[in-house]
Amino acid sequence: MLGLMQDWPLTLDKILDHAARWHGEREIVSRSVEGPIVRTTYAEVHRRAKRLSNALKGLGIKPGDRVATLAWNSARHIEAWYAIMVIGAVCHTLNPRLFPDQLCYIINHAEDQVLFTDLTFLPTIIERRADMKTVRQVIVMTDEGHMASVGLDGALCFETLVEENGEDCAWGGFDENTACGLCYTSGTTGNPKGVLYSHRSNFLHTLVTLQRDFMGLSVQDTVLAVVPMFHANAWGLPHGAALAGADLILPDRFLQAEPLAQLIAAERPTLMGCVPTIFADLLRYADEHPDLDLSSLSNAACGGSAVPRQLMRDFQERHGVRIFQAWGMTETSPVATYSRPDENAEHDDAYWDDRARQGRAMPWVELRLIGDGGVEVPWDGQSTGEIEVRGPWIAARYFHGEEDDEKFDSGWLRTGDIAAVDDRGYVQITDRSKDVIKSGGEWISSVELENEVMAHPAVIEAAVIARPDERWAERPLCCVVLREGSTVDAQELAEHLSERVAKWWIPEEFAFIEEVPKTSVGKFDKKVLRAMLADGSLEGRMRASSGGGREGGPTPSR
Numbered sequence: 001m002l003g004l005m006q007d008w009p010l011t012l013d014k015i016l017d018h019a020a021r022w023h024g025e026r027e028i029v030s031r032s033v034e035g036p037i038v039r040t041t042y043a044e045v046h047r048r049a050k051r052l053s054n055a056l057k058g059l060g061i062k063p064g065d066r067v068a069t070l071a072w073n074s075a076r077h078i079e080a081w082y083a084i085m086v087i088g089a090v091c092h093t094l095n096p097r098l099f100p101d102q103l104c105y106i107i108n109h110a111e112d113q114v115l116f117t118d119l120t121f122l123p124t125i126i127e128r129r130a131d132m133k134t135v136r137q138v139i140v141m142t143d144e145g146h147m148a149s150v151g152l153d154g155a156l157c158f159e160t161l162v163e164e165n166g167e168d169c170a171w172g173g174f175d176e177n178t179a180c181g182l183c184y185t186s187g188t189t190g191n192p193k194g195v196l197y198s199h200r201s202n203f204l205h206t207l208v209t210l211q212r213d214f215m216g217l218s219v220q221d222t223v224l225a226v227v228p229m230f231h232a233n234a235w236g237l238p239h240g241a242a243l244a245g246a247d248l249i250l251p252d253r254f255l256q257a258e259p260l261a262q263l264i265a266a267e268r269p270t271l272m273g274c275v276p277t278i279f280a281d282l283l284r285y286a287d288e289h290p291d292l293d294l295s296s297l298s299n300a301a302c303g304g305s306a307v308p309r310q311l312m313r314d315f316q317e318r319h320g321v322r323i324f325q326a327w328g329m330t331e332t333s334p335v336a337t338y339s340r341p342d343e344n345a346e347h348d349d350a351y352w353d354d355r356a357r358q359g360r361a362m363p364w365v366e367l368r369l370i371g372d373g374g375v376e377v378p379w380d381g382q383s384t385g386e387i388e389v390r391g392p393w394i395a396a397r398y399f400h401g402e403e404d405d406e407k408f409d410s411g412w413l414r415t416g417d418i419a420a421v422d423d424r425g426y427v428q429i430t431d432r433s434k435d436v437i438k439s440g441g442e443w444i445s446s447v448e449l450e451n452e453v454m455a456h457p458a459v460i461e462a463a464v465i466a467r468p469d470e471r472w473a474e475r476p477l478c479c480v481v482l483r484e485g486s487t488v489d490a491q492e493l494a495e496h497l498s499e500r501v502a503k504w505w506i507p508e509e510f511a512f513i514e515e516v517p518k519t520s521v522g523k524f525d526k527k528v529l530r531a532m533l534a535d536g537s538l539e540g541r542m543r544a545s546s547g548g549g550r551e552g553g554p555t556p557s558r
């Protein structure tokens with residue numbers, strides 16, 4: 001017997017409709033690509049998104065079609081998100097930090113038909129336009145005044161489309177399981193894989209992150225979303241702010257400590273979300289500028305890599321900002337666990353131990369640890385295993401289904417993160433089984449880097465491991481075996497890579513070794529290399545390069 005309640009699909013149009021209806025005057029403040037601060041409201045964003053939906057329909061976009069965005073966090077990006085999703089099309093957020101070859105690969109893999117871009121990315125698009133085979137139309141997210149300098153034949157102007165189309169547009173009206181967003185994540189091996197979100201999954205994720213024990217957004221908040229909208233839905237902050245009726249601040253590409261600090265002082269956010277690297281830069285900057293007023297900020301969500309305990313303590317004790325740690329991944333929408341222990345508890349060592357853990361699972365995220373031989377590991381705070389999760393906002397498979405067998409285990413997602421869980425359910429990540437490096441919140445594929453290093457004629461073997469780094473959390477260390485008699489040095493290898501990978505992927509250090517240790521089945525045994533790095537036995541073999549990575553990881557510098 002079915003219940004007799006109204007059928008009301010959980011689709012994202014309802015979130016922006018709600019914001020416009022009940023919080024229409026609340027603000028969305030953006031640092032615009034063109035420079036100045038731009039202020040708009042939910043009511044205005046709602047109206048403009050409707051016009052943009054009509055423009056997309058006019059360009060032939062139908063339900064299920066993929067429409068890409070290559071853009072920083074801005075109100076225009078929010079308008080594009082909703083305009084695409086609420087007509088049943090799929091918003092494919094592209095990560096501009098990818099190397100152009102990878103960008104073209106995912107655009108073609110997703111079969112994107114229309115591409116929205118910020119002015120910033122035009123040089124790449126112009127250079128690689130012919131390789132973006134499925135893209136019929138490019139929309140530049142700017143006004144007519146800036147179109148003259150765009151230099152891309154046939155490109156359309158965002159503001160003109162908004163102006164020329166009417167507001168009358170029916171949103172929603174489809175099944176809540178309809179796809180709404182697509183985000184590719186770097187694979188441990190092979191090509192990036194697409195995570196295809198549904199309206200229902202994003203809707204439920206938004207509802208739960210709003211709870212006070214998690215991000216706790218409310219109408220009293222002003223939310224600064226530093227985490228990019230192209231990285232796992234900006235952790236759901238834009239939907240969460242709209243649903244709560246909170247003001248939203250979007251910093252565009254100005255992610256360095258100084259402009260962020262100025263934005264905080266001027267706009268007075270109460271809640272912020274970003275990766276540890278940016279918080280660490282901000283802390284340094286705040287300590288050096290005692291006049292800086294961060295006092296509005298009381299609550300922050302941080303994740304993407306382990307959040308150092310000292311960073312949280314220093315921020316809280318010196319600046320009154322409570323940074324809470326979240327864990328998750330693109331495949332988990334992304335938040336799956338959150339560490340927000342009882343705020344009334346004494347702030348003793350045990351309390352800070354909990355804050356430094358990845359936290360407890362959100363409602364409906366089921367979590368288990370799987371050890372060697374596929375056996376479930378007890379939650380005793382000591383035994384470790386790979387985290388597997390399942391739930392309503394966890395991916396069930398990848399777009400076009402590659403590598404599904406490896407990543408999914410009878411309905412559970414294998415996360416590749418190794419952890420211990422204590423008897424209260426607090427997760428503590430101890431290691432990672434996936435072969436990737438996370439630098440400043442973004443992935444570097446060790447496999448791809450190894451392939452490119454091994455393409456150098458003087459290199460026989462190359463194995464890349466993560467080296468702990470105070471600023472970027474991890475940087476790649478490349479261990480190389482050279483052909484006998486070769487005199488290639490670290491600098492030459494870095495130059496060789498500069499043609500082949502993004503600048504921030506290039507290792508600052510190469511370790512020259514006689515042989516890469518192998519497992520019993522002949523695979524590179526990186527455990528041994530990691531142990532050698534930890535006990536100092538790689539020390540004498542390391543040589544520095546002036547690799548691009550030295551200029552910084554991906555986040556604040558770009």
Ligand code: AMP
Pocket residue numbers: 185232302303304305306307325326327328329330331334358415416417429432438441443
């Ligand atoms: P992504 O899909 O790019 O968001 O990356 C997800 C991965 O980042 C996870 O599988 C973890 O390896 C890592 N990660 C995310 N949050 C944390 C955290 N709080 N502590 C440690 N690692 C994290």
